[in-house]
Amino acid sequence: MSSPLISKEVTHLAKFRVTRLQYLFVFLSLLALIGVGVTTLAESRSSVSRAQVLSDVETPAASIIFTQRETLVYATRLAQWSTGGTSRREVQIARSLLAQRLAVIDSSGESMGSRANSQYWKALRDSDAIIARAPMGLLPENLHRAVNAKISPVIDSIVAEARDLVVSYQRSVDKDLAENARKSAQNNQRVVLFFYIFLFFGGIFLVSNALTNFKSYRRARRILEAEQKRLEETIAALRETQSVVTKLQELDQVKDSFISTVNHELRTPLTSIMGYIELMRNQRTPESQQNDKYLDVLERNAQILLNLVESMLTLSKIDSPSVGNLDSRVDIGAVLDSALFVLQPALLAKKIELNIERYDSALLSVRGDEGQLSQVLLNIIANAIKFSHEGSPIKIALTAVSRNNRPYVLVSVTDHGIGIPEEDQNQLFTRFFRGKNAISAQFPGTGLGLSIANILVENHGGEISLSSIVGRGSTFTIALPAFPDEEELLIAARRVGVLERSIARLKGAENKDLKALTHEIGGAIGFYGFESEGQDLLKISRAMDSETPENFSRSRRSLEDILTRLESYLKALSEA
Incomplete structure (x- = not known):
């Protein structure tokens, strides 16, 4: 498993995880907690209701007690009057006070008279009738027995009914209090039940979630231990690879040294061969004229071999860590003139018509290494000469442009030669690659010139672009960053x-x-x-x-x- 995937998996495992079943437990726990809140709120309202009931009971109870007291006072006055102990006026005063008490309306909106039953009112009416027929003042002694016989049952009835009024109200109050107590008990039971449900499902969630995350922790730990082991193995492999790279670098240095030495050793005899070929051409005799074609073959192949040696040496220099000073101010026009001077013999040999377009030279300075840029132009223009037909024109244009708010110098080389097949153009800058039509037409070359030019231009922060049509020619455009003023x-x-x-x-x-x-x-x-x-x-x-x-x-x-x-x-x- 790759490191990004392992990191992603460990990150996933390190997160707080909750399964679907645990989400259900949380949901049920929340429902239970909501139930506790709702029932607690209901109990709070019930407590307010009970307090209101007690408040409502207090005033009527006091009124009933006062009514009972007034009733007893009236009954006492009746008993005293029937035995001559007080006057009829005192009895009537007690009766008036009782009537006023019965007319009082309490906080519940009811009068004490409305709470009394019909027997109570009948007893009061009977007593009123007896008092109304009696003489004023004290009751005469001769009437005591007769009046007492009539009034005693009435007094007993009044007292009994007054007592029943108190008892009836007390029973009503007790019933209301008992109902409130029952509802309060039910609410408390619901609170306890919901609380136990909350504890049950909350506990299950905590235990199951702890187990789930502990398993994730153990799995993440195993993955990290495996990754640690893999990293240690990778470090060991990297150290081994570093050792191999060091050896390869040493071999590369040996290779560069070998190439440089071999190139030097090859260049010396090749130069000597080229010199002797030229000497043999200059010492012409009738016998030597028939050997001209052999000398041409020798000279051409020696030149190919010399070019190969020079290309290999250039590649060796390019691949080395130090690629020269690329920060110098280089006049690309002067570099072009120098390259054309070197290539003048080739231009004359093929009778190439050269057309050069250039702008203000002050705008055609680039940042780079003059020698390397000269090598680029030599390779590009030499290719244009080589693949051009005899007597055909070559156009070279130098222009200053701006790309992405940065100044560039463009060098375009256009020939009217054999062109490059479209399927070969993507590989044209690959080392040792040559186009099919160049090989079939037996044009000499190593396939290194364009590769070298492309590497050198890229080292300068530029690029080479190509457009070509088979049979009509090619245009190579070199874009180099301009030297800033x-x-x-x-x-x-x-x-x-x-x-x-x-x-x-x-x-x-x-x-x-x-x-x-x-x-x-x-x-x-x-x-x-x-x-x-x-x-x-x-x-x-x-x-x-x-x-x-x-x-x-x-x-x-x-x-x-x-x-x-x-x-x-x-x-x-x-x-x-």
């Missing part, structure tokens, strides 16, 4: 600092300062090569002439987009 060097040196300060100020800007700040920074960063972002900031500044919340919101969104772009530029410049 003093102003550009100053701008480049300050660009990162300006960008950092601008980003920091824009991020910390308040709404009231945003209009002036975007106007100021928009003009500044445009000068340092960020024209598009500068224009966008100026648009924000102009849009904020109307200071409305919608404008500020829209401007803030636009500013966030600009800041994202500026931060990406800053990252790229810092890495460069």
Whole structure:
């Protein structure tokens, strides 16, 4: 398993995990907790209701007690009157007080008279009738026995009914209190039940979740231990690989030294062979003329071998860690003139018509190594000469262009030779590769020239592009970064600092300062090569002439987009 997948799995296992069943336990626990809350709220309301009942009972109870007291006073006055102990007026006063008490309305909205039953009212009416027929003042002694016989049952009835009024009300109150107590007990039972349910499912969730996460922990630990072991094995393998790489580097140095030595040893006899071939051509005799064709073969093959030696030596230098000084100011026009001077014999031999277009030489300076750039032009132009038909033209153009706000110098070489098949163009810059039509036409070559040129151009931060049609010719275009002038060097040196300060100020800007700040920074960063972002900031500044919340919101969104772009530029410049 790869490291990213292991990291992902360990991260997944390290997370707090809850299974579907555990989610069900949590849900049931929450329902139970909600039940506890609901029943507790109901019990609270029930307590308020019981308190209200007790409050409601208190006033009627007091009224009933007072009514009973007045009833007893009235019964006592009746008993005293029937035996001559008090006057009829005293009895009537007691009866009036009792009537007033019976007419009092308590907090429940009922009068004491409405609570009394019909027997109570009948006894009062009977007593009123007896009092009404009796003489004023004290009851005469001769009437004591007769009146007492009539009034005694009435008094007993009044007293009994007054006692029943109290007992009946007490029973009613006791019934209400008992009902409230029953409901309170039921609510308490529900609270306890829901609480036990919450504890039950909550406990199951905690235990099961602890087991689940403990299993995940143990699995993650096993994975980490296995990964630790794999890392140790990888480190050991890397150390072994490093040892192999060191040996390969040593072998590569030996190879470079061997190639350099072999090239030197080959170049010396090849140069001698070329010299003797030229000497034999100069010492012409009638007998030697018939050997000219042999000398041509010798010279051509010796030249091929010499070119191969030179290419191998160039590749060896390119592959070495040090590839020369690439920061010098190089006049690409002068390099081109030098290359054409070297290639003049080949141009004359094939009667090539050369057409050169160049712009102001002050704009055609590049940053790089003159020797390597000379090698690039020699290889590209030599190929154009080699594959051109005799007497056909070759056009070379030098132009200055801008790419991604950076100046470049383009060198294009156009021939009207055999062209390159489309299926070969992607592999044309591969080492030792040669096009099918070049091989079939038996053009000499090693397949290294374009590969060397491409590597050298890429080392200079440029690129080579190709367009070709078989039978009509090819165009190779070399794009090289131009050497910056003093102003550009100053701008480049300050660009990162300006960008950092601008980003920091824009991020910390308040709404009231945003209009002036975007106007100021928009003009500044445009000068340092960020024209598009500068224009966008100026648009924000102009849009904020109307200071409305919608404008500020829209401007803030636009500013966030600009800041994202500026931060990406800053990252790229810092890495460069």
